[in-house]
Amino acid sequence: MKKLLSIFAVVAFAFSAHAGTLDDVKNRGFLKCGVTTGLAGFAAPDDNGEWAGLDADMCRAVAVAVFGDRSKVEFITTTGKSRFPTLASGEVDMLARNTTWTISRDVNLGFEFVGVNFYDGQGFMVPSALGVSSATELDGATVCIQTGTTTELNLADFFRLNGISYEALPIETNDEGKENLFAGRCDVYTTDASGLSSTRAAAPNPNKWLVLPEIISKEPLGPLVRHGDHQWGDVVRWSLNAMIIAEELGVTSENVDAQKSSNVPEVLRLLGVEGNYGEMLELSNDWAYQIIKQIGNYSESYEANVGPDTPLEIARGLNALWTQGGILYAPPFR
Amino acid sequence: MNEMNEVRKPPVATTGIIGWLRINLFFNWTNSLITLFVIYCLYQFIPWILDWTIFSADFKYNYLGEQITNQEMCSRNLDPENGGACWAVIYVRFYQFIYGFYPKVEVWRVNVAYVMLAFALLPLLYAKLPYRKYFLYFTYIFPVIAYFLLNGGLGFAEVSTNKWGGLLVTLVLGCTGIALAFPIGIMLALGRRSKLPVISMMCTLFIEFIRGVPLITLLFFGMVMLPLFLPEGIDMDGLVRVLVAVTLFQSAYMAEVIRGGLQAIPPGQYEAAKSLGMSYWRMNLLIILPQAIRISIPPIVNTSIGLFKDTTLVIIVGILDLLGIGRGTLADTNWLGLSYEIYFFVSLVFFIFTFGMSRYSLYLEKKLKTGINMGAD
Numbered sequence: 001m002k003k004l005l006s007i008f009a010v011v012a013f014a015f016s017a018h019a020g021t022l023d024d025v026k027n028r029g030f031l032k033c034g035v036t037t038g039l040a041g042f043a044a045p046d047d048n049g050e051w052a053g054l055d056a057d058m059c060r061a062v063a064v065a066v067f068g069d070r071s072k073v074e075f076i077t078t079t080g081k082s083r084f085p086t087l088a089s090g091e092v093d094m095l096a097r098n099t100t101w102t103i104s105r106d107v108n109l110g111f112e113f114v115g116v117n118f119y120d121g122q123g124f125m126v127p128s129a130l131g132v133s134s135a136t137e138l139d140g141a142t143v144c145i146q147t148g149t150t151t152e153l154n155l156a157d158f159f160r161l162n163g164i165s166y167e168a169l170p171i172e173t174n175d176e177g178k179e180n181l182f183a184g185r186c187d188v189y190t191t192d193a194s195g196l197s198s199t200r201a202a203a204p205n206p207n208k209w210l211v212l213p214e215i216i217s218k219e220p221l222g223p224l225v226r227h228g229d230h231q232w233g234d235v236v237r238w239s240l241n242a243m244i245i246a247e248e249l250g251v252t253s254e255n256v257d258a259q260k261s262s263n264v265p266e267v268l269r270l271l272g273v274e275g276n277y278g279e280m281l282e283l284s285n286d287w288a289y290q291i292i293k294q295i296g297n298y299s300e301s302y303e304a305n306v307g308p309d310t311p312l313e314i315a316r317g318l319n320a321l322w323t324q325g326g327i328l329y330a331p332p333f334r
Numbered sequence: 335m336n337e338m339n340e341v342r343k344p345p346v347a348t349t350g351i352i353g354w355l356r357i358n359l360f361f362n363w364t365n366s367l368i369t370l371f372v373i374y375c376l377y378q379f380i381p382w383i384l385d386w387t388i389f390s391a392d393f394k395y396n397y398l399g400e401q402i403t404n405q406e407m408c409s410r411n412l413d414p415e416n417g418g419a420c421w422a423v424i425y426v427r428f429y430q431f432i433y434g435f436y437p438k439v440e441v442w443r444v445n446v447a448y449v450m451l452a453f454a455l456l457p458l459l460y461a462k463l464p465y466r467k468y469f470l471y472f473t474y475i476f477p478v479i480a481y482f483l484l485n486g487g488l489g490f491a492e493v494s495t496n497k498w499g500g501l502l503v504t505l506v507l508g509c510t511g512i513a514l515a516f517p518i519g520i521m522l523a524l525g526r527r528s529k530l531p532v533i534s535m536m537c538t539l540f541i542e543f544i545r546g547v548p549l550i551t552l553l554f555f556g557m558v559m560l561p562l563f564l565p566e567g568i569d570m571d572g573l574v575r576v577l578v579a580v581t582l583f584q585s586a587y588m589a590e591v592i593r594g595g596l597q598a599i600p601p602g603q604y605e606a607a608k609s610l611g612m613s614y615w616r617m618n619l620l621i622i623l624p625q626a627i628r629i630s631i632p633p634i635v636n637t638s639i640g641l642f643k644d645t646t647l648v649i650i651v652g653i654l655d656l657l658g659i660g661r662g663t664l665a666d667t668n669w670l671g672l673s674y675e676i677y678f679f680v681s682l683v684f685f686i687f688t689f690g691m692s693r694y695s696l697y698l699e700k701k702l703k704t705g706i707n708m709g710a711d
Contacts, residue, residue: 037649037658038665045662047403047426049435052666074496076572077652085558086652091572175664175673202671204414311406311667 021093021225021232022282025066033059034078034092040198041306041314042098042118043075051075057301058096058117058223060294061239065287070294084109087226094236096223098194100150105224114237116222117298118306119318119327121215122154123193125200128210130187135214139164144177144186146170154217155190178202192219194306194314201311235281242288244330245270246297248321253296256289270333277333298328387678390418394425402426404668411671423663423672424679430659431679434499440491443483444502450476450483451509459694461701477513495573499654501683503573507645507655508687511580512638518581519588520627524618526593537589544586549644552579557651576648584641591633595626628702635695639688656680 025031035043035055043053051059056075063073076092087095088110098120099105101113124135132138135158145152147170159166169186171177178199181189189199193215200209223240225233246252249267251259259267268274271289278285295301306314320326343349359369390409396402397409402422409417424431433444454476457469484506486492498506525537544552556579557572564570599622607617627634649658660676663669 036665037652037654038662040665040667040670044665044667045430045435045659046666047430047668049430074494076496077654077658079650079652082554082557082651089558089561091561198665198667198670201667202673204411204671305667311670 021229022066022235025093025232029067030072030074031059031063031066031094032074032076032092033062034076034083034086034095034097035059036097037077037079039098040201041194041310041312043096052305054118054301054305055096055098055223057295057305058240059094061243061291062094062223062236064290064294065235065239065242065281065283068284068287068290084111087111087224090226093232094223094225098221099224101220101222101224110227111224112227112233113222113224114233115240115330116220117240118194118221120192120194120219120221121318122151122190122217122219123196123215124212125181125189125196126187126210126212127181127184128208130210132212135212135216136162136164138166138188140166141187142167142169142185144169144171144180144189146172146174146177146191150217151191158214158216174199194312197306197312197314201313231282235283238281238288239291241330241333242270242291243295243298243301244321244328245333246288246292247299248323248330251292251297252300253293256292260289266333275334386418388418390416392417392420392422394422396422405670405672408672419675419678420672421675421679423669423675427659427663427669430663431500431656431683433502434654434659435497436493436499436502437497440493443490443493447480447483448505450479451505477510495571498573500659501656503648503653503655503658504642504645506573507577507580507648508642510577511584511641511645514581515584515588515641516634518585519592520623522585522589523592523596526589527596541586541589544582545590549579549583549647550650552583553647553651555579572651573653576651576653580641580645580648583644584637587637587640588634591630591637592626594633595628595630596622598629599625631695631698631702635691639691642688642691643684656683 035051035053038044039053039055041053043051043055046052059073059075060070064070066072076086078086078092078095078097083095083097083099084105086092096117098118099113100120101116105111106113124138126132126138138159143155143166145155145168152168155166155168166188169180171180174191174195177189177191180186181199182203189196191199193211196211200206200211203209223236225236245266246256249259249264249270251267251270256271260271260273262268265274269277271292272278272285272287276285278287281287284290296304302316302319303309306312308315316324316326318326319328322329360366392402392409394401396407396412397416398412400407402408402420403426405411405420405423408420408422410420411417429438429441433441436444453469454473457463457466457473463469482488482490484493484498484502485495522537522541525533526541528534528537553576556575560575560578561570603621603625604617607621612620645655646657648655649661654662657680660680663676664671664673
């Protein structure tokens with residue numbers, strides 16, 4: 001399958017790489033952005049049929065950067081299996097589909113990850129009544145685990161490293177894992193921490209469930225584009241970076257107009273008051289201003305979609321700025 | 335003499351309600367035991383399901399009288415003792431379930447198409463319809479009208495198929511698949527039985543290839559590989575690609591079903607038609623196919639129902655049909671955890687359509703008296 005995919009990628013690449021994606025997008029008049037078919041907090045249709053979530057905001061940010069209009073985006077739903085062929089064949093201009101950045105995807109499939117918009121990692125969820133506070137106390141537990149995923153391998157590694165045993169209860173989907181855990185057929189459910197949070201939020205009584213502190217794998221999720229079109233890659237990369245930098249500088253959608261007369265040089269550069277960074281990207285000079293004005297900075301998007309005030313209640317953790325104990329870090333805007 | 339003329343009534347035990355009960359439910363002791371067991375199960379189940387789906391359920395407001403806008407406001411989440419199903423999610427998302435992401439200002443077009451679909455089906459379903467001939471003309475041009483109505487063109491604003499979803503996609507896939515597969519299937523079935531080796535081999539090869547491959551594979555083929563075969567610059571719509579895959583799949587199955595019907599026609603019918611000097615096509619159209627299709631009605635409806643349900647597989651290529659919209663709703667943080675309600679609703683909609691199809695096939699069988707005519711009673 002992988003070989004087949006890379007052949008598609010090469011063939012599709014030959015067809016699509018000749019023209020700049022940025023020009024294609026501009027000529028078309030809207031951005032085509034690949035998202036999930038629905039993942040709580042990341043991309044899901046709201047009651048009005050508008051896509052909302054952290055990944056959906058990423059798509060909108062790029063649309064704003066190119067067109068100055070957050071509605072100039074068409075969301076194409078993709079599944080775990082169809083996402084890569086869809087991007088490779090040029091049906092979407094970019095993917096923001098909580099995709100883990102790995103070497104094989106970056107190199108072998110011919111894609112380019114332009115950054116990380118969410119640092120995820122595999123975690124454990126148990127009933128509070130089980131009385132454990134750390135995953136190392138899970139000796140002999142029955143674990144609900146999705147088969148054929150990297151989580152399965154991570155789990156085996158973790159238990160072997162800690163010299164404890166477990167019994168696996170194989171499941172196919174997140175829903176199935178949820179039902180099994182709630183029905184008590186397994187003691188522990190393990191998947192990515194963001195997935196655990198949505199599972200917990202869906203429980204009849206969320207307080208009865210506990211997400212253990214151990215995170216046993218690295219799952220950096222980020223937007224990606226096709227290999228070889230660096231100009232377009234830059235647009236997507238800096239759309240994400242602009243949101244992170246805005247948080248660093250304390251620029252929000254509320255105060256962005258006032259910040260235009262700020263005395264901090266980097267703020268002025270970011271908002272396009274000074275310099276011609278927009279021109280370098282072949283965008284309008286207020287592209288970053290528009291992103292912050294219409295979407296908000298990274299923190300605003302995070303808090304609105306997955307943060308502690310949402311049902312998902314995911315603390316910033318690794319996704320806090322590097323200055324605040326996380327690892328979120330964007331190169332300087334100069 | 336009088337006694338002889340008196341009409342004697344049948345024993346009480348074999349007529350009326352009591353008789354029916356005795357014969358059908360309490361014929362012997364195993365029968366009675368099973369009946370009692372089933373009654374007990376229904377007694378346990380029916381009050382519970384009625385309570386959950388209707389009496390304790392929230393429809394728009396919760397038990398405090400507030401309008402429900404997210405799952406936390408559902409009665410059963412506020413107070414587990416005090417609530418059943420939370421149908422508010424269906425109420426709030428009804429538009430999406432029926433139309434997907436179709437723009438609200440243009441949605442009248444979908445409504446018109448739904449109504450027209452009903453009118454187009456009417457002459458097919460009900461043979462005694464007055465002016466049936468004119469209605470049939472409408473049925474033939476309906477696909478063209480529907481195309482322009484739904485997709486745009488001829489003065490209508492274009493609505494990309496990417497915005498279609500929910501029941502709309504399910505019906506478009508189901509109806510197009512079934513309607514196109516029928517004629518293609520007939521041609522394939524005739525082709526496979528043809529005496530010309532090239533035609534028969536090609537048809538056999540096609541049917542066996544398609545039948546030997548799961549629908550998911552065909553969907554992926556349509557989604558991923560089809561664009562690579564097309565010349566550059568021609569952008570084939572995602573939904574069309576899926577339609578191609580679904581139609582190919584369904585026509586292979588339809589061909590085999592109809593071939594089964596063809597096999598059952600006695601050779602005498604062919605010989606009689608030929609002796610009247612009929613050509614191949616006249617023989618098939620006037621003598622063979624009407625009989626073959628008539629006896630194939632149950633399996634034809636069977637595969638059609640199968641296809642209608644299989645359309646849910648399109649979620650794996652990223653098209654949100656009725657079930658896909660349901661799953662998308664479950665991923666909205668406002669409605670997390672309402673899977674019972676959503677899956678219940680989706681299955682109910684599917685049940686209504688498939689049950690309708692199966693009842694219609696029963697009606698057709700009765701009307702055409704398939705069994706008696708073919709001597710297969």
